[in-house]
Amino acid sequence: MTQERDAISPREQEALERAFAAARDAAPPLSAALEAAILRDAVQAAAPRRAVGTPVPWWRGLWQGLGGWPAGAALASAATLGIALGYGGAKPLAGIGDVLLDSGQTASAEDGLEDALYAGYDLALLEDEG
Amino acid sequence: MPFDALTELSDDVLMRRQAQGDGEAARVLTRRHAPRVLNLAWRMLGDRDEAEDVTQEAMLRLWRAASDWQPGRAQASTWLYRVASNLCTDRLRRRRGVALDAVPEPVDGAPSADQRLMAADRAAALQAALDGLPERQRVAVVLRHLEGLGNPEIAAVMETSVEAVESLLARGRKALAAKLAPDREELGLDR
Known part of the structure; x- marks a missing residue:
């Protein structure tokens, strides 16, 4: 119904076809500048996708956040020492204690502390006796 | 792969290569599609600079869609x-909100008639008539009569039914014929 109402005569149709043909021939060419701009956009649009295309795993980000290989090596050393102490008992530390006791430093310190604690009592006793 | 070999590939293959950063694939896609987009935009807008902006923007959106292209x-x-x-x-x-004197002159208003060939006059007269059509009629007419698309493809572009396209085309042609009628003799459209 709509097409019948909007129908045009054969003469009008021919005139339109001539105008369409002229317009088709007058289509603007793609300029070199526009083509270059479009291709620049293509390069820029593809570049970020290539970078994002290989995402860093979450565990790698965490590992790097904790300090990476240097921090890992230090942690491994500390863990190894802890395990050795756990299985070997106090033997390694006993040797260190012996060295300290043999040097007499511990006894001297205890003596000094005792003198300081009881010095006041000696003075008080002397005053009472006096 | 050389440029000539790439021209034989389908759009889908070229889109995948473009997503991988193949500049030659982008060049083939550009030369295959950008001129037609430019022509549509020029017929729709009647302004070469604006038509080039639209063409660049449309192609940029194509590049951005390349990685997800199915x-x-x-x-x-x-x-x-x-x-x-x-x-x-x-x-x-957006133009409707712009002052009338800020809108670019229609294409047929630029050079004087006696400096142009008859074919150029006809093309310019048609462009002026197209400029007066409602937007959807203009899209349908340009795609059908200047780009040579079939009605089903136009319906896909415009996201509507084939019947609606036929109606848009019928009304568009009638309006164009009416607009061209006063100048038909002068433009030699009757012979």
């Missing part, structure tokens, strides 16, 4: 026509 789901040409016609419609709607 083969066989849509034709690049249909997709581009849809994007370009929407961009043109947006610009035409």
